[in-house]
Amino acid sequence: MTPRMLPSLATFTDLYELTMAQAYWQEGMAETATFSFFFRSLPPHRGYLVAAGIEPLLAELDGFHFTEEDIAALRQLRRFHEDFLSYLAGVRFTGSVRAVAEGTVVFANEPLLEVTAPILQAQLVETLVVNRLHVYTLLASKAARVRWAAGPQRQVVDFGARRCHGLEAADIAAYSGWLVGFEGTSNVHAGLRYGIPLYGTMAHSFVTAFPHELDAFRAYARTFPDSTTLLVDTYDTVAGIKHALRIAGELQQQGHQLRGIRLDSGDLASLSRIARQLADAAGFPHLQIFASGGIDEYTIEQLVAQRAPIDAFGVGTKYGVSQDAPYGDCAYKLVSYAGRATLKLSEHKQTLPGSKQVYRFYDPTGQMLYDQIALAEEPPPLGGQPLLHEVIHEGRRVHPPVSLDASRQYFRQQWASLPEPCKDLHNPVPYDVQLSVRLHQLTKQLSEQLRAELHPPDHMPAG
Template sequence: MKITRNLYSSNLTLLTDLYQLTMAYGYWKAGMTDREAVFNLFFRRNPFKGGYAIACGLSYVIDFLENFNISDEDVAYLSTLKGNDDKQLFEPKFLDYLQQLEFTCDVDAVEEGSVVFPQEPLIRIKGSLIQCQILETLLLNMVNFQSLIATKSSRICLAARGEEVLEFGLRRAQGIDGGLAASRAAYIGGCAATSNVLAGKLFDIPVKGTHAHSWVMSFESEIEAFETYAEALPNNCIFLVDTYDTIEGVKHAIKAGNRLKEKGYKFAGIRLDSGDLAYLSTKARELLDAAGFTETVIVASNDLDEHIIDSLKQQDAKINVWGVGTKMVTAYDQPALGGVYKLSALRNKENTAWDYKVKLSEQAIKISTPGIQQIRRFYANGECIGDAIYDEENLPKNDNWTIIDPMDMTRRKKMTIVEGEYKDLLKPIFVNGKRVYKKPDLQTIQAKVKDELKTLHRSIKRFTNPHSYPVGLEKGLYDLKTDLILKLREVE
């Protein structure tokens, strides 16, 4: 009875921008394919005007890299591409080369669920120039989106102050994987469950759901609808009460709840999906309590996000469980994380040393950082106090580091290396193309997010004008970058 979806049963190696392949071809023609390079994936600004982000997507990246492969079918397709003289874009010999290419890079990455900040390399790839280049697009696609959603989810869960958040977004998600990967990332960010059954099956996420308005509309009356539902699924009763009139709906739910109680079942909850949630939840709570259903929860949904939840909390709305859909899975107020992937070092022609690389721009924030970068996070009393981006090939000579804000060189901070009070965030994932890292399960990653958020001062987690966490370039790397920029600006 199994079927196969053609769309995704093929490998994803061609899920890349054509320019990666034309550059690959250029490197091959120029004999540069195997020059060793270092690329870093990072973002430039925290999403949602927030103070932090959550790294996510590495698990997808690992799967992709382990399956890196150009199939016969892919080659057949690539050989049909033409240049502007209507001749083949790629020589057949190059396509043979491409097909024989095996993934042999070193990959270091920040673990999923880690708190991260702008400018920090989330993934660092070191290996042959051609391989590093070809991987760019898919790495960005996976990490940009999943980090965005994990961050959004963590914010929404913070707003809910420990109460259950359910992710309901599939119907408005951006495509199939826009739904699946979002359910995974939302769970990592702190959601308790998803409505997405396939995400539940594939990723072992708890799934939740009861009934929609159409259920109620399929019966002569609302009370008949609730009672029929309770008859069929007595152990899963959260009645949606706003199909016709919310307050009447609550009364009908209480009637059905009484029947459930008589039969020894739990009247688990009601759901509000429209109207003024602050007002209606208070009214519903009163009715439920008066009927003795003090343990029956009120689930609310309807275009919720962290700001609306926060406002409802401040209004003392009587909501216990938060169903969040569209605003979570599309990261509605900022639907893309502007992550980029930049070359930071390349072996010189003689293969005797690294040439460090920067990309210039008239905007300081768009100038990239050179070097074989690593991130060191410093702690004091369990709270993180600052991150240094440093060059592994140029470690400071002593334990007193200075970090310098790359956007404002007058903002500096001293950091002291004390045993047990710091950690380096990039961990080896692949060495020479072989995986050396064991993927944690989703529950472990979700727990990591919770732990990591505890290490952040609450001012950094604030939604409005959060405190800017200190991330700087270690002084040696800062000086090196400055020298490179000045040299390039003079030369060019």
Template sequence: MNQPPVVKEADLSLLVDLYELAMAQAYWSEGMDDTAVFSLFFRQLPDNRNFVLACGQQSVVSIIESLTFTEEHIGRLESLDRFQPEFLDWLRNFRFSGSVHAVAEGTPVFPQEPLLEIEGPIAEVQLLESLVMNYVHLESVLASKAVRLVSAAEGRPVVDFGMRRTHGLDAAHRGVRAYRLAGLAGTSNVLAGLDFNMPVHGTMAHSFVQACTDELDAFKAYARLYPGTTLLVDTYDTRTAVRRIITWLQENPEVSIGGIRLDSGDLAAEARDCRKMLDEAGLTDIKIMASGGLDEYRIAEIVSSGAPIDGFGVGTAIGVSNDEPALELAFKLTEYACLPRMKNSPGKQSFPGPKQIYRRLGPDGRIAQDVIAGRDEVFDGNPLLKVVMKHGRVIEGAIGSLDDQVSAARKAVDTLPRRLLYLEPVVETPTVVSDFLKALQRDTLEKVRRGWKHTPD
């Protein structure tokens, strides 16, 4: 079979774990078609995160809206010899008919806070579990890494160089959307940059310098083709390359160079030496960009040292979120047939019932407290979960343009208490759970336990 390089959007309905289809058939077979509420959240933060920047939870609804099972899909499922013909007929007619509540793209969230809640006939919602989790997980993990890089750079631009080492083409592409929401200044990824209206940046690789007869010939060719370009100066000897550039520019003042890039060695020390040489030659407008194995910790160290570096390119660390590559998202049933449902496994206890998050800001404009509440409760603050889909259709105007989402995300990040923007982990997050939800959890668990007592041995 000729395999596509990536999963086709038309085939996303089959991007499920087998047990989701198996449970959907069991629900169908048992006549269990009441309304269910499933909540997507995480129980605890990764060790090196003080918050998670939620991304993907609104954009995934357009995929949910378009999911269908074609005759080709049905034929492939028949080959598994696990599904009854009548259930496959049900899949032929599948269209999601429920609703989605979601926080805005680029919202900082904390443990137990739903990124989204999906409500609808239980079999329909169950089929969405892995697809939704995968979609939201990727962008939230990458955005949460990217926002730390932005914070560490303290206003200096950070550019994504990570495409070549991301875990798959989908991650390389959709990651750029997450990076834009997190505040990165640009990307080297042309397709994603064009698709997500992200500035595309790039200089040269060492191979171009190596392929030319002389290093200066490489610089001259690039300057001729790309006025204002940034030149990679560490192929052989950084300081020698910069001295040659200075001589060349002094002899040819009409040549336009925008910057130099350092990609190896002691970046801070090399930046100081290069800056001194450039300034003494009167080339104060030439910027210095650094790359090469950078992450937020190295960037913070460079910035705190006062090194004259004007921007950073980050590759592997951002593309794979190297220190915290996973977020333990959970997609749990919290209500079925109008009754609260919960899980009580050790370390994995959940709160039953549909929910709302109320975010209250302090006088300084930063988050003072988040209240995780029942959906029908009312508290001071801004309710974060908004209805973005009803009856299986995206609500017109409920989801803003990407430009609007980026603007809103930056404002949301600006509301974070400063201690949460530091790279060091903090002990406490500004969240409380309402008394109603705590009581509902106790009552639900007690009812489950009473049911155990009436179960025959």
């Protein structure tokens, strides 16, 4: 834990961003560019994505600059002109950013965020923008599936800290879960950092540290007589449940209440039923049954379908790494430069040109009907709600940061308006996303123009 002098966040960039920056600088290319961040497709089984990471990213863009130490370290690479490094030392983010609100439900091809800035700046922040929006959105989307599968009656708590890909990823999992309605997290760092409620039970090691399970249970209950959840599967789950109920009786005699038991292995449906029956028969109908161990939205869906009497789920590994979809196919693409709309044609990766806006249409009951992706410059279509709003103007945030709790509230509204068939975990009904006529025409026209330049008619093969 010795603090070390690490390179600054500005150096969190792929090398080519810096070499391209030097080329832009050397060529005098300082015109305004717009880059658009979007997902090309939804990950498998997904009917939607929950846009997240925008607020954390905006906080990181605020004050973006290379430190003297960064510049000195870059100089050591012997790749960059000294004049360029001097220029780089003075670079600040002076551009504008338009984005959807943290927690917005979005779909394939819809921009979550657009950066408009001198091309060098907009290019330099690419790696940071993509890294942030990708992982937060991935985890928030997974979390929304988990939360939905559990239904409103059961609690869900993030237990991912130890298997997430790093400490930072663990905080992102806690944040994303809370954003979409988890009840809390086990991660103390994240809880303190974001004000997320903390949950915890006990580990098998606590039980095995005592000669007998009952001793372990009793010791823990002595320390936390009103907030104890006993882990019952260390040796034999049914025996463990009976031991826990004995503790429940002892606590009751002392005027306290055992909060719950936790199942962490085995057939959770049948074990939870046994636990419920034994607890009810022993006069503890309020004893909570907490389940964990390899749980994700698919497990939860099955357990709920089997009417397993589980009150709360701890979702760890499979949530924390988004196991069934550990990445999403997202991109940060140049869509205009110096007033000229741009696109790329690479196989299966063709992009939509121009700065965009997404309009959302609702039915009279407030349910989402369809979205339209249009050029930002088009007049807004009647009745469409624009999703992208300016959040940074010429390097300065337009509004104060939105709190995570406010985003959590916002997500709840978003979620209520998303049609239920789009929420299915296996075969969601695709939500209707249309392109405006002008965007469609521009895309077609530019593609044809580029193809014609690449293959002029007089060079085309005969026939």
